[in-house]
Every structure is written in C-alpha cells, then in structure tokens.
Amino acid sequence: MSGAQLARSRPRVTIGRVSPVEIVLWSLRILVLFVVFAGTIGAIVKDRYTAAQWFDFVMFGLTIGAIYAQIALGYTMVYGVLRLINFAHGDIVMCGAFAGYFVASPLDRSGFLTQHPVMGMTAILAVAIVTSTVIALLTERIAYRPFRRVSGSGPLIAAIGVSFFLEQTFRGMFGSSVKSYPEPSWQRSTFGVWGFNVPRIDVLVIGLAIIFMAGLYLIVQRTKMGTAMRAVAEDAEAAALMGIDVDKVVVFTFTLGGAMAGIAGVFYAFVYKQVYFFMGFTPGIKAFGAAVLGGIGSIPGAMVGGVFLGLVESVGPSLFLDGLGIPAPYQLRDLIAFTLLIMVLIFRPNGIFGERMAKQRA
Amino acid sequence: MRRIGIGRTGAWVTWRRTALVGLAFGAGALHLAAVGVLLMLHQRWIVIDTLSLGQATVLLLAAGAGAMAARGDGSRWLQGALGGVCAVLPLALLSRAMDALTLQPIFIALSPDLQAMLTLGLPPAAATPALLALGAVAGLVGAGLRAAPRxxxxxxxxxxxxxxxxxxxxxxxxxxxxxxxxxxxxxxxxxxxxxxxxxxxxxxxxxxxxxxxxxxxxTQGRVAAMEPARRRQIWAGIALAVIVVLPAVAGSYIGQVLMLVGLYILMGIGLNLEVGLAGLLDLGFVAFFAVGAYTTALLTADAPNALMHLPYWAAMPVSVLLAVCVGVLFGLPVLGVRGDYLAVATMGLGEIVRVIVLSDFGAPLLGGAQGVLHIPKPQLGSYTLSSPVALFYLTLVAAAIAAFIAWRLENSRLGRAWMALRDDEDVAQALGINLVRSKLLAYGLGAAFAGLAGSIFATMLSSVYPSSFQLLISINVLALIIVGGMGSLPGVILGSVVLIGLPELLREFGEYRYLFYGAVLVVMMRLRPEGLWPSDVRQRELHAGDETAALDAGADLLPARE
Incomplete structure (x- = not known):
C-alpha cells in the first residue's frame, strides 16, 4: 500500500524549492484554463453563432457522446476484468460499421430501408452486433488469452498488433476506399422542438444508445454473470477461489463489449455517413479517454465520460477556440479531444468517479 | 483401437486435435486468400511455370499442418495427411463458393485470378479433389520431415x-x-x-x-564450439560488411532501400533508449521525427514559408537540438504517467502534433497539407550529396555515431539507472535514482536521434508533408525494436533490415506490410518476447525460471500467418 502511494506521489513541492516539473504542470493547467475562460468570454463577446447553431452543436455533441459512451463501455469493462487496454476495441467498432454497411447498402438500394425503417435498422444492428462480437471473441481467444498472466507491456503491444491486423485485414478484403453509407430519407428529416430543428438520426442514436446502455447496466447489475463479472473486476483471484470461472467471465465481458462496439460502429457510420478501414482508430482513442475520465472500470463513469467528451469536442471549437480568434477552429476538434485525454491521464488518472476502484490499481 | 474402452475416446480426441490443427492452418490460408496476399504471392514465380510463391505458401502451410498434426502414436502418416487436407479444405470450399456466387463485389480480393489459382486450371469437378490431394501429399511430406529430422x-x-x-x-x-x-x-x-x-x-x-x-x-561444429558472444560478433561483422559494401556495388535502388533501413535504425536506436532501456512505452515518437524534418525544412528550404536559407550542415544541429527540446517538453507533463497510460498519453501527444501541422492554425508557418518544398541537398565542399547512395553513407555515419553513443550509454551510470527504472520505478527511486532527470534524459536523447533521422529524411525527399508523419511510423519503429529485441542494439539493426528492408525489396508486398506487422507483434510477444536478437540482460530475465514463453502452451491455436 505504501508502495502504491509512493508511486503516485510526484516530486513534492517543498517550501523554498519548487520543482521545475511542478512549474510545468501548473503552467499547463493555467494555459488550459486560460484557453477555456478567455475563449468562452471571447465567444460571448463576439456573439458569432445563433442560438440555433449552439443547439446544433450541443445536439451533435450528445449524439457523438452517446456513441463514445458505448465504445468506452467496452474499454472500461475489459480493463476492469483483465487490466488490459484493449487497443483493438476501436477496430471492433470498425468491423461493426462495415458489417452494417454491407447490409444497409443493398437494403437501401432495394428501397426496403426507406419503407420499413424499423425492420431495416434491426437487421443492420443485428448483423453488426453479431460480427463485432464474434471478432471480439476471436481476438480474445487468439491474441489476449495467452497473455493473461503476463505483466509488463507485452499485452498492450499484442493489442496494438491486433489493431493493425484487423485494420489491414479489412483493407485487404474490402479495399482502402472510403465507402459512403446509405442515407434513407427518414434519416435526413428533422422535426421542430421549441423552435429548434432536431435531426431524427440524432434522436434515434441517443434514444437507442440509452436503451442499450440501460440494458447493459441491468445485465451487469442483476444477472448472475454480471455479478460474477463485477466480482472478477474487484479481485480476480478471490473470485476464482469462490468458484467463478474467470474464462467464462472474460468471454462474457468481450461479448458485451463487442456488442456495444457493433452498435456504436453502425451509429458512428450513420452520423459521419462513411466507412473505411481506419475509421475505428480515432473514436477508439477518444473513447478510451472517456473511459479514463469517468474512472476506468466504472460503467456509469464510462457513460458520463463519453457524453462529456462528445459535448466538449462538439461545442469546444466554437466556444474556446473561435473566441480566441483561431482560424478554422473545427479542424482542431481532435486537438481538444486529445488534450482532454492527456490532461485526464496526467492530472486525474483515477477519473471522476473511479476513485474507489482505481485506488487498488494505480 | 488398442484399448477399446478408453481407446475410442482417446482416438476421438487425437483425431479432433489433428483436424483442429489442420483447420487452424487452413484458417490462416483462407485469411491470406481473402485479403489478397495469396494472389499477390501467386504472381511471383519461384520456378518459372512450375511453382509460384503463392502455391509454395499453400503447400508450406499444408506441410506445416501435417508436421504439427503428426503426433506419432502409430498412425502418424494418416494424421499428417488429414492435417494437410484440413489445411487446404477452407480454400477448396472457398473455391466452390466462388463458383456458385459472385463474391467479388464485396470481397475485392476474390477475383477470377484467385479462382484460377485455386482450381489449378482444372475444371471445377476435378479441381477440389486435386487440391485436397495436394494438401494430403504436402501433409504427408510434412509428417515425414518431422519423423526424420536429420x-x-x-x-x-x-x-x-x-x-x-x-x-x-x-x-x-x-x-x-x-x-x-x-x-x-x-x-x-x-x-x-x-x-x-x-x-x-x-x-x-x-x-x-x-x-x-x-x-x-x-562449420557447424566450429560455430557451436565458439562462445555465443564471439559468434554474434562474427555475425554482426558480416552484416556490417554487407551493409557498408552492398550499396556501392549494387546501385541506387539498393542504396535507397538501405538508406531507409538506416533511417529506421537511427530512430530505432532512439526509441530503444526510451522503450528498451528506460521502459517508457512511447507511441508519439513520430513527433520528434517530424520536428527534426520540419526544422531542417524551414531553415534550409527555398520556399516562401522558410525562415532562413542556411546550409544543411548548420540546420542539422539545430534540428536535433529542437527535437531534444520537444522531447523534454513531451516528457515533462507525462513524467507521472505510468505503463499503459503512458503509451496512450504519448500517442495523444503525437496526434496533437499532427493535427496542428495539418490545420489552418499552423499553416502559415508549416505549409498545411502542402508542406514545405525545395529542400536543398547537403554539400560536402563542392560535392553535393544528391544520389541515394551518397545519402545512404550519410545515414550510415549518423547511425554509427548513434549506435556508438547508445552502446556507451547502455553500460554507463545513466544506462543502469534507466534499466533500474524499467524494472521497478519505486525501487529505483528508493535507491536514489533521480526519476525526473533519468526520464527526461531518456526522452531527450531518444528525441535527438529521431530528430537527426527526420533531418536526413527531409533532405532525402527534398520536401516534407504532414502525411509522412503518421502514427504508423511510431508503430514501425516499435515493431522493429520488438522483433529485434528490446534493449538490444544489434536487434535494432536486424529488426530494421527484416521489417523495413524486406518489404521494400518485395515491392508488391509493401501494401500488406502493416498486416504483417500486426501479426508479427502478436506472434513475437507470444513466442519470443525477448526478440530475435535479445540483449543478454533481457534474455536472462525472461528465461530465468520465469515461464513467460511457455505460458499456456496448450491453449495455442494461433497459426503462424505469413
């Protein structure tokens, strides 16, 4: 315990001697706070965007945030059970998006998706879920299980390898071109609420994400398998002694994570209207940041972290950067997300909620 | 069959295992076919009109399956044959499926050419039995070779x-x-x-x-009689001689390939200090490379956005220095971040650099997506180092200096401190090692080598674009360190030759390079985590009563892909 505490203590500020590291960290904090506050004030003073535009930013942030939340769940559950950053999780998302694409595009061409949106979406999601889950389980079996008891950077490097392998496999099978996702007419339509235009696809994505995540939460909290999973996350050895089959729990975890990734992949592709082999990388990294933000290992934390990240990266460019007069701020959206990721890793590696669980792990 | 009672279940288990081993190899073959590697290999002859590389690959997979499947409890030959058949069975089924359906609109690699390869030019009815028979024969050969190791x-x-x-x-x-x-x-x-x-x-x-x-x-006897250290010295000497002499003899194409190898050796040495010695897994390494390249470009180029028009030799040290500064700046905030989180944080930093370079925000200085053009070649007196071979020798000199520095560092006080840090940060600190200083030195020195590589890279291409500095470069360097052996200098050289040189020489293979890298990372971590040419320390660590390599030996289903 004392070792763990020692580990997390950075060089301390002592009276009369401030370490340069602390100075740098503090200036980093101050810089980010300055950008946030000065930018916000600048944006308010400039008043460049209408209320409807701000509403659009928030709506988009919630939509993309719901997707990040779903991806983050996969990271957080796997990390909780295996203490492994499943680097390939973003690519599992990509697999789901591709599978959905190959169902959606013929359905769209035949007009089925326009006439029967519910059945069409069900079919797309079902195929995506199955594909992502199968691939997630295969990667677990082939690439991760052998590293179960290996410490150090080996498992992470293997996971990076899996990520590349999956990307390049899809590139080889389906080509490197960007494929545009079908967009049936009901998706493009909007409806008005309090004078704002709400795109239907946003409502659909957010609504379904809430339903699926609530389902997942119930499964983890109420079922026997979910209880076993939480037990393994708490203490794998003790759980094994209590007669819990850890292998089964791991498979169960990857099943849940893979299913959520498949759904997220379809949604992500619907929102950005395209699929290509490298598409999983960026949302994957961001969602990992969201998982850490919410406290890795914590399921509600991942959900909140995802939504928060989505909001920040959607509203941020116009709010912080535009206010400072930076040209084309939307290009720097990823910059905001990555900065948030790094700030979280540096300053709050335990996340906002994950204090209790993270204590044993750092 | 010998013992009826248990024998039946025993036999069932054996045969099931045989089939599974064969099918695992078959899955590998199917994967190669589906991603298009098999057809690509098929287009290269080994023996003209007789055996293509693709056919050889399938046969080798079947033979491998046969050898793995043949356990030798009485029915070794049958097992070998069955393993071989199972290894080609997925391909046979794929061929049948391609007859029945048009799959190419979805799976772009499943072309008529592939079908022609799988059917061996025979009519469909004869093709499947022929393929299976070939598999059986290859499996038998594999089993036979296993039975007769001599x-x-x-x-x-x-x-x-x-x-x-x-x-x-x-x-x-x-x-x-x-x-x-x-x-x-x-x-x-x-x-x-x-x-x-x-x-x-x-x-x-x-x-x-x-x-x-x-x-x-x-020779085998003499080699075996030698001490391992001596044996390695001889190998390294041979390799060095080949690297030094070959480009001068073989012309500019080889020169270009070896120049790239040299650049990666330089970066590999840099990252090796961070990852191999100090244990700081850095996935944002490409940022230092980019800093070196852009600094050189901006200081020397004949372009509107260039800051100065210095000669190359003046710009190079500045590039290295600036890379060191960025390295330390990178290192400062992430000092307290550990292990896997560090990898993700550094990757985030690398991505931030890329996003800024690409954006309109950085464009006035860095040229946005167009980059910086017209970078002059270095001058040596009145001689311009313009040919790839000349630039290769420049890289070689740089790599030699880097290797020398790294070699001296490894056994220095600092090197020991890094290794202590890698093994256990807390203990290292308790022993009085200054964590902040050691870590920042690791980042700074690693960045210096990457900056040097970037500087040479810029003058080699005579232009820099943001698209040359993707995460993939970091992964390339990481992969070559891992293949060569973490913390091992000759390993870095071996890794770059294998991972950078070979795909460059087999030009059509380049497209599938990252597929191969991904598989290599997993397989290496699984089978040989210490690398192909491990450092002595690492070798001892990983095999001193520690069962890392032998873990879960029974749970292995991974076919050796490619």
Whole structure:
C-alpha cells in the first residue's frame, strides 16, 4: 500500500524549492484554463453563432457522446476484468460499421430501408452486433488469452498488433476506399422542438444508445454473470477461489463489449455517413479517454465520460477556440479531444468517479 | 483401437486435435486468400511455370499442418495427411463458393485470378479433389520431415536457397546484369527474365545441398564450439560488411532501400533508449521525427514559408537540438504517467502534433497539407550529396555515431539507472535514482536521434508533408525494436533490415506490410518476447525460471500467418 502511494506521489513541492516539473504542470493547467475562460468570454463577446447553431452543436455533441459512451463501455469493462487496454476495441467498432454497411447498402438500394425503417435498422444492428462480437471473441481467444498472466507491456503491444491486423485485414478484403453509407430519407428529416430543428438520426442514436446502455447496466447489475463479472473486476483471484470461472467471465465481458462496439460502429457510420478501414482508430482513442475520465472500470463513469467528451469536442471549437480568434477552429476538434485525454491521464488518472476502484490499481 | 474402452475416446480426441490443427492452418490460408496476399504471392514465380510463391505458401502451410498434426502414436502418416487436407479444405470450399456466387463485389480480393489459382486450371469437378490431394501429399511430406529430422535438416539449406534465389530474382538479376562471361552464362542458365528456370532451380538446390553437406558439418561444429558472444560478433561483422559494401556495388535502388533501413535504425536506436532501456512505452515518437524534418525544412528550404536559407550542415544541429527540446517538453507533463497510460498519453501527444501541422492554425508557418518544398541537398565542399547512395553513407555515419553513443550509454551510470527504472520505478527511486532527470534524459536523447533521422529524411525527399508523419511510423519503429529485441542494439539493426528492408525489396508486398506487422507483434510477444536478437540482460530475465514463453502452451491455436 505504501508502495502504491509512493508511486503516485510526484516530486513534492517543498517550501523554498519548487520543482521545475511542478512549474510545468501548473503552467499547463493555467494555459488550459486560460484557453477555456478567455475563449468562452471571447465567444460571448463576439456573439458569432445563433442560438440555433449552439443547439446544433450541443445536439451533435450528445449524439457523438452517446456513441463514445458505448465504445468506452467496452474499454472500461475489459480493463476492469483483465487490466488490459484493449487497443483493438476501436477496430471492433470498425468491423461493426462495415458489417452494417454491407447490409444497409443493398437494403437501401432495394428501397426496403426507406419503407420499413424499423425492420431495416434491426437487421443492420443485428448483423453488426453479431460480427463485432464474434471478432471480439476471436481476438480474445487468439491474441489476449495467452497473455493473461503476463505483466509488463507485452499485452498492450499484442493489442496494438491486433489493431493493425484487423485494420489491414479489412483493407485487404474490402479495399482502402472510403465507402459512403446509405442515407434513407427518414434519416435526413428533422422535426421542430421549441423552435429548434432536431435531426431524427440524432434522436434515434441517443434514444437507442440509452436503451442499450440501460440494458447493459441491468445485465451487469442483476444477472448472475454480471455479478460474477463485477466480482472478477474487484479481485480476480478471490473470485476464482469462490468458484467463478474467470474464462467464462472474460468471454462474457468481450461479448458485451463487442456488442456495444457493433452498435456504436453502425451509429458512428450513420452520423459521419462513411466507412473505411481506419475509421475505428480515432473514436477508439477518444473513447478510451472517456473511459479514463469517468474512472476506468466504472460503467456509469464510462457513460458520463463519453457524453462529456462528445459535448466538449462538439461545442469546444466554437466556444474556446473561435473566441480566441483561431482560424478554422473545427479542424482542431481532435486537438481538444486529445488534450482532454492527456490532461485526464496526467492530472486525474483515477477519473471522476473511479476513485474507489482505481485506488487498488494505480 | 488398442484399448477399446478408453481407446475410442482417446482416438476421438487425437483425431479432433489433428483436424483442429489442420483447420487452424487452413484458417490462416483462407485469411491470406481473402485479403489478397495469396494472389499477390501467386504472381511471383519461384520456378518459372512450375511453382509460384503463392502455391509454395499453400503447400508450406499444408506441410506445416501435417508436421504439427503428426503426433506419432502409430498412425502418424494418416494424421499428417488429414492435417494437410484440413489445411487446404477452407480454400477448396472457398473455391466452390466462388463458383456458385459472385463474391467479388464485396470481397475485392476474390477475383477470377484467385479462382484460377485455386482450381489449378482444372475444371471445377476435378479441381477440389486435386487440391485436397495436394494438401494430403504436402501433409504427408510434412509428417515425414518431422519423423526424420536429420533428413529435413539436410534438405533445408537447399530449399531455402531456391526460395531466396526465386523470391529475390529481380534483385539478384539486377546485380548480375553488368557481368558477362562465365557469370553471365551461369545467370542465363539459372534465370529467365521472370524467375528461376526448372533446371536452374534443381541445380541451385543440388549445389547448395551438396555444399551444406560438405562444409556444413565442419562449420557447424566450429560455430557451436565458439562462445555465443564471439559468434554474434562474427555475425554482426558480416552484416556490417554487407551493409557498408552492398550499396556501392549494387546501385541506387539498393542504396535507397538501405538508406531507409538506416533511417529506421537511427530512430530505432532512439526509441530503444526510451522503450528498451528506460521502459517508457512511447507511441508519439513520430513527433520528434517530424520536428527534426520540419526544422531542417524551414531553415534550409527555398520556399516562401522558410525562415532562413542556411546550409544543411548548420540546420542539422539545430534540428536535433529542437527535437531534444520537444522531447523534454513531451516528457515533462507525462513524467507521472505510468505503463499503459503512458503509451496512450504519448500517442495523444503525437496526434496533437499532427493535427496542428495539418490545420489552418499552423499553416502559415508549416505549409498545411502542402508542406514545405525545395529542400536543398547537403554539400560536402563542392560535392553535393544528391544520389541515394551518397545519402545512404550519410545515414550510415549518423547511425554509427548513434549506435556508438547508445552502446556507451547502455553500460554507463545513466544506462543502469534507466534499466533500474524499467524494472521497478519505486525501487529505483528508493535507491536514489533521480526519476525526473533519468526520464527526461531518456526522452531527450531518444528525441535527438529521431530528430537527426527526420533531418536526413527531409533532405532525402527534398520536401516534407504532414502525411509522412503518421502514427504508423511510431508503430514501425516499435515493431522493429520488438522483433529485434528490446534493449538490444544489434536487434535494432536486424529488426530494421527484416521489417523495413524486406518489404521494400518485395515491392508488391509493401501494401500488406502493416498486416504483417500486426501479426508479427502478436506472434513475437507470444513466442519470443525477448526478440530475435535479445540483449543478454533481457534474455536472462525472461528465461530465468520465469515461464513467460511457455505460458499456456496448450491453449495455442494461433497459426503462424505469413
């Protein structure tokens, strides 16, 4: 315990001697706070965007945030059970998006998706879920299980390898071109609420994400398998002694994570209207940041972290950067997300909620 | 069969295992076919009109399955044959499926050419049995070779020689092109323009086998008698001689390839300080490379956004210095971040650099997506280092200096401190090692080498674009360190030759390079985490009563892909 505490203590500020590291960290904090506050004030003073535009930013942030939340769940559950950053999780998302694409595009061409949106979406999601889950389980079996008891950077490097392998496999099978996702007419339509235009696809994505995540939460909290999973996350050895089959729990975890990734992949592709082999990388990294933000290992934390990240990266460019007069701020959206990721890793590696669980792990 | 009661279940288990091993190899073959590697390999002859590299791959997979499946409890031959059949079964089914359905609109690799390869040019009804029979034969051969290790050891050098002579025929012919007389005659006998002739292949095989028989045993004995350290020195000497002499002899294409290898060696040495010695897994390494390249570009280029027009030799030290500064700046905030989180944080930093370079925000200085053009070549007196071979020697000198520094560092106080840090940060701190200083030095020195590589890279291309500095570069460097062996200098050289040089020489292979890298990372971590050429310390660590390599030996289903 004392070792763990020692580990997390950075060089301390002592009276009369401030370490340069602390100075740098503090200036980093101050810089980010300055950008946030000065930018916000600048944006308010400039008043460049209408209320409807701000509403659009928030709506988009919630939509993309719901997707990040779903991806983050996969990271957080796997990390909780295996203490492994499943680097390939973003690519599992990509697999789901591709599978959905190959169902959606013929359905769209035949007009089925326009006439029967519910059945069409069900079919797309079902195929995506199955594909992502199968691939997630295969990667677990082939690439991760052998590293179960290996410490150090080996498992992470293997996971990076899996990520590349999956990307390049899809590139080889389906080509490197960007494929545009079908967009049936009901998706493009909007409806008005309090004078704002709400795109239907946003409502659909957010609504379904809430339903699926609530389902997942119930499964983890109420079922026997979910209880076993939480037990393994708490203490794998003790759980094994209590007669819990850890292998089964791991498979169960990857099943849940893979299913959520498949759904997220379809949604992500619907929102950005395209699929290509490298598409999983960026949302994957961001969602990992969201998982850490919410406290890795914590399921509600991942959900909140995802939504928060989505909001920040959607509203941020116009709010912080535009206010400072930076040209084309939307290009720097990823910059905001990555900065948030790094700030979280540096300053709050335990996340906002994950204090209790993270204590044993750092 | 011997014991009826348990025997039946026992036999069932054996046969099931045989089939599973075969099918695992088959899944590998199917994967290669689906991503298009198989067809690509098929388009390269080893022996002209007789055996393509693709066919050889399938046969080798089947033979491998046969060898793995043949456990040798009485029915070894049957097991081998069954393993071989199972290894080609997925391909046979794929071929049938391609007959029935048009799959190419979805799976772009499943082309008629692939079908032609899988059916061996036979009508569909005869093709499947023929393919399965070939698989069975290959499986039998594999089982046979396993049963007779002596024989297989005798045949191996010849087979490898034929494979190398066939695969690298373009290259070897290019090098032999200039000769006439006896060498020219031998060349014309062994090669046609596209690959080995049949009689050439047989000759190469026989000659090499004979030579191996005559001299192999003697040298083997002498090599075995040598101390491992001495053996390695000799190998390293040979490799060094080849690297130094080859480009001058073989012309500019080889020079270019080796120059790239040299750059990666330079970066590999840098990252090796961070990852291999200090244990700081850095995935944002490409940022330092980019800083070096952009600094050189902005200081020397004949472009509107250039800051100065310095000669190259003045810009290079500035680039290195600036890379060091960025390295330390990178290192400062992430000092307290550990292990896997550090990898993600550094990757985020690398991505931030890329996003800024690409954006309009950085465009006035850095040129946005267009980058910086017209970077002059370095001048040496009145001589301009413009040819790839000349630039290669520049890289070689730089890499040699870097290697020397790294080698001296490894056994210095600082190197020891890094290794202590890698093994246990808390203990290292308790022993009085200054964590902040050691870590920042690791980042700074690693960045220096990457900055140097970037500087040379900029003048090599005479232009820099953001698209040259993707995460993939970091992964390339990481992969070559891991393949070579973490913390091992000769490992870095070996890794860059294998991972950067080989795909560059097999040009069509380049497209599938990252597929291969991904598989290599997993397989290496699984089978040989210490790397191909491990450092002594690491070797001892990983095999001193520690079962890392032997973990879960029974749970292995991963076929050796590619």
């Amino acid at each position: 024989l297989s050891r005798a045949l191996l050098p010849g087979a490898v020689a034929v494979l190398v002579a066939g695969v690298f025929q373009e290259l070897i012919q290019l090098m032999l092109q200039q000769y006439e007389g006896p060498i020219g005659a031998v060349r014309d006998f062994v090669y046609t323009w596209e690959g080995l002739t049949q009689e050439g292949a047989i000759t190469v095989f026989l000659v090499v086998t004979l030579l191996a028989q005559l001299f192999g045993r003697a």
